[in-house]
């Protein structure tokens with residue numbers, strides 16, 4: 237299907253964002269323009285501090301553009317909404333709630349009846365591989381397990397769009413590979429529009445339908461890559477390694 241026929245869930249329309257301070261304006265996003273289509277898994281890939289989290293905060297409605305518009309599902313973003321689920325760089329779980337209460341938090345705020353929200357939460361807890369841990373508190377879980385809870389919490393709210401901000405950046409390499417495979421499995425079972433931020437080329441190629449390579453701060457779209465390798469992807473295949481080399485080399489031109 238061509239992009240013209242697909243429904244755009246996110247439209248970033250010539251978005252700029254500057255932070256104001258006494259020292260002057262700091263332009264972080266400069267005329268950023270892209271779209272993300274329904275059920276697409278898009279990875280925003282860019283160097284450290286280029287403005288990746290700022291872009292997700294603009295999409296989630298925690299920040300507002302200085303210029304341009306952010307449109308999600310045909311509506312201009314005017315603030316946070318349960319229609320946009322977030323998974324953060326750090327887990328951001330409620331440490332005083334157990335796993336079940338963390339996952340059912342969104343539906344409970346929306347007054348979904350207890351039996352229905354329990355069923356829903358249990359479905360996503362099982363999906364992320366945490367069956368049996370429903371009554372555990374986050375403090376007793378490993379970093380990878382905490383991120384699984386964060387992912388289940390985002391999906392349990394059944395948002396139109398899920399934004400993930402370097403969710404595995406703090407995990408050890410082995411757990412990170414495991415979690416990438418888990419996200420691949422979950423997103424192929426629960427098709428959603430996902431925008432996933434990383435500064436790891438391997439992770440980007442493993443997960444993305446399309447990679448948007450960002451320019452260094454102030455950031456904008458430097459280049460895009462459609463990744464049409466069969467899933468689940470093999471990190472060591474020649475095609476994977478060739479694309480990794482292309483993207484890594486191109487990244488040098490973003491600085």
Ligand SMILES: Nc1ncnc2c1ncn2[C@@H]1O[C@H](COP(=O)(O)OP(=O)(O)OP(=O)(O)O)[C@@H](O)[C@H]1O
Nearest residue numbers: 255262264283284285286287288289290291435453
């Ligand atoms: N609320 C804010 N006020 C002022 N400056 C900010 C604010 N948020 C971000 N910045 C600045 O914007 C720039 C980009 O930050 P941002 O966190 O978006 O980058 P990032 O690509 O997510 O970084 P990282 O790779 O470390 O996650 C940084 O220079 C940061 O200092």
Ligand SMILES: [Mg+2]
Nearest residue numbers: 288289325401
């Ligand atoms: Mg960030």
